Amino acid sequence: MLRSTSTVTLLSPGSSRSPGTPSRRANVCRLRLTVPPESPAPEQSEKKKIERKEQPPELSNGEPTRKLPQGVVYGVVRRSDPNQQKEMVVYGWSTNQLKEEMNYIKDVRATLEKVRKRMYGDYDEMRQKIRQLTQELSVSSAQKDYLEGHIQTQSAALDSFNAMNSTLVSDSIGLQKTLVDVTLENSNIKDQIRNLQQTYEASMDKLREKQRQLEVAQVENQLLKMKVESSQEANAEVMREMTKKLYSQYEERLQEEQRKHSAEKEALLEETNSFLKAIEEANKKMEAAEISLEEKDQRIGELDRLIERMEKERHQLQLQLLEHETEMSGEVADSDKERYQRLEEASASLRERIRHLDDMVHCQQKKVKQMVEEIESLKKKVQQKQLLILQLLEKISFLEGENNELQSRLDYLTETQPKTEVETREIGVGCDLLPRLPAPPKDSPGQPPRGLAPVSEERRRRERQHLDDVTAARLRPLHHEPARLLAMEESLALQRRQQRDYEEIQAKLAAQKLAERLDFKMQSYNPEGGSSGQYREVRDEDDAESSEEF
Secondary structure, three states, X not given: OOOOEEEEEEEOOOOOOOOOOOHHHOOEEEEEEEEOOOOOOHHHHHHHHHHHHHOOOOOOOXXXXXXXXXXXXXXXXXXXXXXXXXXXXXXEEEHHHHHHXXXXXXXXXXXXXXXXXXXXXXXXXXXXXXXXXXXXXXXXXXXXXXXHHHHHHHHHHHHHHHHHHHHHHHHHHHHHHHHHHHHHHHHHHHHHHHHHHXXXXXXXXXXXXXXXXXXXXXXXXHHHXXXXXXXXXXXXXXXXXXXXXXXXXXXXXXXXXXXXXXXXXXXXXXXXXXXXXXXXXXXXXXXXXXXXXXXXXXXXXXXXXHHHHHHHHHHHHHHHHHHHHHHHHOOOOHHHHHHHHHHHHHHHHHHHHHHHHHHHHHXXXXXXXXXXXXXXXXXXXXXXXXXXXXXXXXXXXXXXXXXXXXXXXXXXXXXXXXXXXXXXXXXXXXXXXXXXXXXXXXXXXXXXXXXXXXXXXXXHHHHHHHHHHHXXXXXXXXXXXXXXXXXXXXXXHHHHHHHHXXXXXXXXXXXXXHHHHXXXXXXXXXXXXXXXXXXXXXXXXXXXXXXXXX
């Protein structure tokens, strides 16, 4: 009686299938039959096979059996184990899976046929390919020579580029120094403007004081009129005629001088206001120039950093190019053709990147040059503004001198006015004369007024003494000694001479003050030295040659 052992294994898609297996292996039923080698009756074993197929298989873990799907094709595989037992394995596939397998086998055969045809082509095609490869090798050797020459030129360009970087660093340091100098100069100019404003306020205070002194002088004139009226009894008619003439002349002269003084005062105020506005505008422009210089310095620093990064990238690309060229310099075998082509493509891409970096470096150099030129133009504008400020300061000092001159002339006219403003009456009155009021102090005691010569001070003292003598009736009548009174021509000549001397003194003082206050040097700054300019010319020539070669 035959004995056989069988095991049924049902492969379900959820339990035994891994995530990477295809779907056609999902429903596989495997039946393993073990037949002993001394089995004399194969028919009985086949019957047992059929019976066991009909019986529902039971799983080892006690799960209920499931029915096999319909339309399944089974395949039997026989194999022998080393223990001399024959095993038969039954596999089941669906018809769709078998069709897919057949189509897949057909596709594989077709692709293998195409590959065979490509690999084993005609001999003529192989010979043409060999010729093309020899031509490509000759072209690659020529390109290698060209690349060696180009690498030499690029190394020279890199050396010049390093020199340019050093010059740019030195130029940026110089620009920073000049920026510090400009800020110091601007602070000095601001201090000078504050001083000018203070002097302007002081001059306005002096004008107010002069006006008050003029009012006091008018009060004195009224008192002097009263004194003259009381003292001139005998010479009433002569003094009336002469005083009327002199009074009319001096009154007209005084009115003219007052009108001129007021007009000149308004003109001076307008000019000083315009000068102050111009100085403020110049300061604003200088601040804008400083801001633009700072922005240019920041931009130059960014360009320097960008050039350094580009230089590093270019160095890396050159190293890669050298590595590819060393690999290309070896002998090329048939198996290394694809690698040789890849190396050629990589070298071509590296050459393109190097050329692009050269163009970018050239553009950055042009930008730096334009920025340096803009900085030079800004420097020139700042120098022009400084010259304009100096001219305005000179004009202000000149106007101060003119203002002082007008004040002195007004003082002179107010002091000479009491001799003319005389009105007499034909009556005799006896009265006690009031003592003369002391003149208000104009400056500090012991010091003459600013801008007046000692000769004019002595002249004024003598005229005051003469007026006191006349009003006190200590002298004889005026018509007996007419030489005591100055004529109009003499007074005008004296006034012109005093004015000329005063202008000379004021001009000297203004020049000394400007020399003391504006003690700074105006030096021309050249941001591009001779070496950097020569380097840039050489760099432009090298760039032109490289562009012609490419």
